[in-house]
Amino acid sequence: MKFKINRDHFTSGLQQVLNVVGTRATMPILSNVLINAEDGHITLTTTNLDLGIRCQIRSEVTEKGTITLPVRKLATIVRDLPSLDVEVETYSNQQAKISSGTSTFRIMGISADEFPPLPTFADQHSFMLRQDELERMLKSVSYAQSSDETRYIMNGVYFNFEDEKLTLAATDGRRLAVMSKELEVTEENAGSLILPAKTVSEVERLLGQGETVRIAFNDRQVAFEISSATDSDDKGLMDNIYLVSKVVEGKYPNYRQVIPKENDQHLKVNRESFLSCVRRAALVTTDKNHAIKVHVHDNTLEITGESSEFGNSNVTLLVEYNGPGVTVAFNPNYIIEPLKALTRDEVIFEFKDELSPGVIRTPDSFLCVIMPLRLT
């Protein structure tokens, strides 16, 4: 195997696949990247058996072949090479020579035969989406995923393709974020999956490089084909970045039934000011006592925080409201996080009484249900 490649292209390619590799892989081969030199490009592949990524980079290949090299070390070496022109050549004893300018490295690799192939599967369902849309949807809900590994079902984002729309949902049992968008869904193509948290963050990272993304999945696996733009800033990426991952197997909790239907009070509020008010009020709370109270009365939204350690805070915001006075306590983070993730200027805040959940909504079919804190 022998190829010439632009250093920055090589670096950006390695960056795409690097994150998958764990720091303590049980199999040494899993810390390596599979390099496959073909006509006019090389393919880089990494996997941790749960999640694998593949991308293609332009390159001048003079001799086809494959090798695997330790990806983290390789990435540091390539990034620090002195010249933009990099030449890589392999020898029969699984060594790779990397030369650039006056520097030469010989890196020990492992035979490509040992590299576990990315799973291939028959797509049962397949959808095409715009990358920016999926990115926005993921960001709007992903913060609500559970990090408690004992509730593995909630350690991910739920994708539901049904009723002519795609709905994304995430919850950790205390709040729930849901966002949906219109999408053509045929009856046989309908289906759902739970995308594991680690994959969610990888997908979020990779999205936004091009126009479209294709999602294909069955009961066990999901694949994302993320198109990369070749015209804008040239990273040397070719074709699609291909990401394949296991899905969380199990039945996602029925989130629809916990969306309150009787929240009769609501008010419109500017997202930014709501966010900054909650933040400010939460400044005096400690992580020991993470609670703020939201009082709503007579065109006023009043947010207070209190802790025995620091004292208290009181922040008010003028709103249009003339319903009955209501006070509800929340964990401020559960309000801050959705407000931060949203982009709309205005949100609707719904509530009923101090024991009922609060809801943040936007007109573009986003909603976040936040369970209140009961103060005793």
Add this chain to the structure above:
Amino acid sequence: MPRIVQLPDHVANQIAAGEVVERPVAVVKELVENSLDAGASRIEIEFRQGGKRLIRVTDNGGGMDPEDAVACLERHATSKISSADDLNHIASFGFRGEALPSIASVSDFLLRSRPPEAEVGTEVRVTRGRRSQPQACGMSPGTHIEVARLFNTVPARRKFLKTDRTEAAHITHLCRLLAVAHPEVAFTLIENGRQVFRSPECANLRERVQEIYGQRLGQELLELKPAEESHAGGTYRVWGLLGEPGVGRATRADMLAYVNRRPVDSRVLQYALIEAYHSYLPSGRYPVAYLFIDVPPMTVDVNVHPAKREVRFREEEFLRRFIMEAVLEQLRHATRQTLKRAERVEDFTPAPEAENEEAEDGAEAPEAAPTVQPAPAPRTVLPKAAQPTERPGTAPAPSRERSRSAARATPPPPVQKAAPARSQAVETPARRETPAPAPQARPTPPTHPQPKAPASSEPAPSRLAWRLLGIVQERYAWLETREGVVCLNLRAAQERVTYERIEASEREAEQASQTLLFPLSLELSPLEADTVERHRDFWPSLGFTFEPFGKHFYRISSIPSWFEPEAAVDYLHDLIGLVREQGSRSFKADDARDSALRLAVRRIARISPLPNEAEVLPLAESLLRCRQPLTSPDWRPTFFEVRKSEIDQRLGL
């Protein structure tokens, strides 16, 4: 013929001996206490075969003239009290006047005594209850008593004695106790001609403890500074030595208490100690303590037990509180001391003080500089230079504390000037760690080339003066401190921080309970369900609300806000189990909560990842802000420190 007769004296004495002289150690106790009462400054105790064969006590105390030497062998004859009223003011160890005649009645007894002003001593022998005529004998001032063939007249008692070794152990233990109580008296203990210990007159309690119980223990103990309080017309005083927080024993054997210098077994005192150590020791472990209490003689009744091992206090409640407060104060202080070392120098030398210090440093410079300049080896520079500049605020405590605070102090600028800059291989890292306010307050003279100087004037990014060296085996972090290196057990530290966070949240006036989107289900055994029902009010106070949802089946609708939902169910199970166990006894909500909390913390720790390198310092910081940072909630140490001096020593530097 009357059936009731007055017993002859020697029979009465033998009966009394049964109470007072239970076993050889009692003889030793009586004799040594007599010596102490006689104002001796040197006491030598010798015994053979566990004291059965021979007990010999020699002192250099007041001695007795010939009349007293005879009189002291009469029953209820004593120089220590003269009226019943005196019993309320007993300031001596003995007072009953029973000991000598009792001992003499059950052994071959020899008494020799000479007051310092007399020219010769008096010798009296008692054999088989018969007293010899006093004779003159030659001896140095003091009293010498030999008790041979103990219990030779009461074979029954002899049979009840344990092996020589056991009896010897009792005697040794007692002599140690007494020796510790009287550091000002020189003690020698000889068993079968072999010296067990010899301790010259000691300046203080710590020295004596080191002499008797070993250097190491002596050094590890904290000093309980004397505390005094007046109560009900008398003055109470407490002082002594205490084990460090976290250092405990499996038994109460090392909890020694002295009342008016008399070793006693007192429930009141033991509980006061155990309670004071409550949050500093795992439950089931007992503190190490040499606790001395002086109480007004009339408030303590030592006339409860023939051997005076037990005492009663009139002001038990007060005494308990008084001791607890004194001990707690010391323990808190000790914890603070340990923590102080972790603080940044700026924290305890605020800017305004820098001016004063400059003056002080200047004044001390002549003293410090000569020490430094001729020093050939660079490594000696830091400690010597640092010592004279202890901060006025850091109260130089004795011995151990001193070495800590000395190394903590910033090397004074004058010394920096005097010292050749480049040769200070060791000093350089120390300076980087202790970014003194000095560079900001007054610029370092440019003539003084100090490569590290710019670095030291940069504000430290962290509040701690610790620097992370690395994480080892993903579990331990090594950090460089001003005095050496610290190994931090990440898990234990995390647990401690979580524990105190939760504990604090439970103390907040308003407790937050997080309601759940999806109720959790809780299935219980019939017994557990019964427990749940019986303590209905307890659960909401913890932040749990649940309602029945079928037989022995509950739906949890809200949980404590600090918890992850799934872990909360396990926690609740544990809690119910603990409450059930306690249910038979009086139900103590706090205990159940505390032990359950520990379990909860373990659980949380198990599912939360260990900190990475960036998170270690923040973790260490929050750890050091904890009330009890030295151990995890289940009493594993959170960190230990290896001093520079120890490293030097090990490397033979």
